[in-house]
Structures are given as C-alpha cells and as structure tokens.
Amino acid sequence: MGTGPGDIFLLTEQAQRALAESEYVIGNGTYLDSLEPLLAGKKVLRSAMGREIDRAKKSIELARFHIVSLVSGGDPGIYGMASIVLEILEHQGMDIAFEILPGITAAQAAASRLGSPLSGDFAVISLSDLLTPWSVIESRLDHAFMMGVPVVFYNPRSGGRPQNLSKAFDIARKHLPDNIPVGIVRNAYRANEEVLVTTLREAGDNVERVDMHSTVIIGGGETRIWKRGSNEKAIITPRGYHRKYTY
DSSP: OBOBTSOGGGSOHHHHHHHHHOSEEEEEHHHHHHTGGGOTTSEEEEEOTTOHHHHHHHHHHHHTTSOEEEOBSBOTTSSSSHHHHHHHHHHHTOOOOOOOOOOOOHHHHHHHHHEETTSSOOEEEEOOOSSSOHHHHHHHHHHHHHHTSOEEEESOOBTTBTTHHHHHHHHHHHHSOTTOEEEEEESTTSTTOEEEEEEHHHHGGGGGGOOTTEEEEEOOTTOEEEEETTTEEEEEOOOSGGGTOOO
16 A cells, blocks of 8 residues: 555545555555654554565465555555565465555655646656666666656665766756756655755755655656746646636
8 A cells, every 4th residue: 555755634534444454565665754643552563664575475465364455655555665566476376355545656646745746758767787787777767758748757866876966967957958857746735845946057055955754756847937926936837728728
C-alpha cells in the first residue's frame, strides 16, 4: 500500500481500512513514522533503506497465515515495493492473495506545490544508478528532453551520487533554453517543506539544497512561470485549451 507523500491526511481511505484490518505492518522506518497514529495494536516490523528484498520476502512469508500490509512511500507501483513482491511471487510460483493500494506519488505531490507543471504529457526518470546503469539513464534523459515535455526527476541526489543531478541538468541544457522553468520541492507535505521555482539557468546554483527527499521538475517547451505579486511564483504548463477556446 502507498503512504503518499507522508501527510496522514493524504492517505487514501482504502489504505486506512487495510491498515485497520492488518495484523502485521512492514516497512521502512521513515514511512512507518508517518503512520504512527494508525498502528496501535499492530505488530510492526521496521527496516532500513536497502533492505527491500528482505521486506518483500518477510511480507510474503507472513501473508501465508496473516493479514499483512507492506507499506511503500508514495505509490507502491511507482519506484516502490509492488514490483519486487510480484517478482518474488512469480519466481517462487506462489499463489498468495494480494492487493496493491495506490498512493499519491512524489510527482503529483511536488507538482501541486509548484502550480500545474504536469498538465499534459510528461516523463518521469529516476537519477539513481543503483539498479540502472548511468549510461542507460543518460540515454533516457536525452530522449525525454528531445520530446519537449516536462521531465520529473526522482531520487535526484544523494551522498553516494552527488554529481548525477548536475549531469542531468547538463543534458537538459543540450535540448532546452536557459529560461525553461525548474521546480524543486523538498519534503512535500511534510515538516520543513521547501519549494523553489527557478530556471534551468539558475538551477545548477541550487544543487546543494536537493537530496533524496526532493523532487525536481524541469518544464517542457510551453511551460512558463506565472509571477504572482512580488514574491510568489507558480509554474504552468498549458493543457492546450488556448488553442481552441477564448478565455
């Protein structure tokens, strides 16, 4: 099940019912912390980042005889735990009932804080080369920016790969003008939330403020910044209504 961006009020009712019915709740400690008010009376199993396979195997083992919720930040099917659970079930030939409950993913949460940068087609690419070779990521970035649509970066920057975001910005500059809007959202809908609206020209100056709790959105060919008053800014990617209607 997906916890969404971390604000308990953005957890779906379906996910809340699943937690209420569960005997065991398994997940990364960060995601479980946001669910604390809903975990009373549950057997809670916590683990750290990098132990995804262990969590998946444990949830499958327990699900043979118990009701289990395996929680995943955002949406479990988007850079989450759903795929590894299904892969293990498929590999082992096990027939255990499961249900994947969606959640608000990082792209949606960040976009809502920035305005409306993802109104039409867009691409989502993870900058983590832990499971995907960087050469493959570079190729995907090249093709995404060539399309001229907004591009969302997941896992943009960590202590182990601090250079990947800067490399991605360099690839973007090969295809896009310097004034293309860039939005950076850190801790969306959580404590210490930070929202920055800038441009591709200036985005490189803000790399240090980006971490694994951040989502970066680079606008497409029609994306623009709406300046509201002296300090407020929002990012808009037109859906296309202006081509057919007068408003």
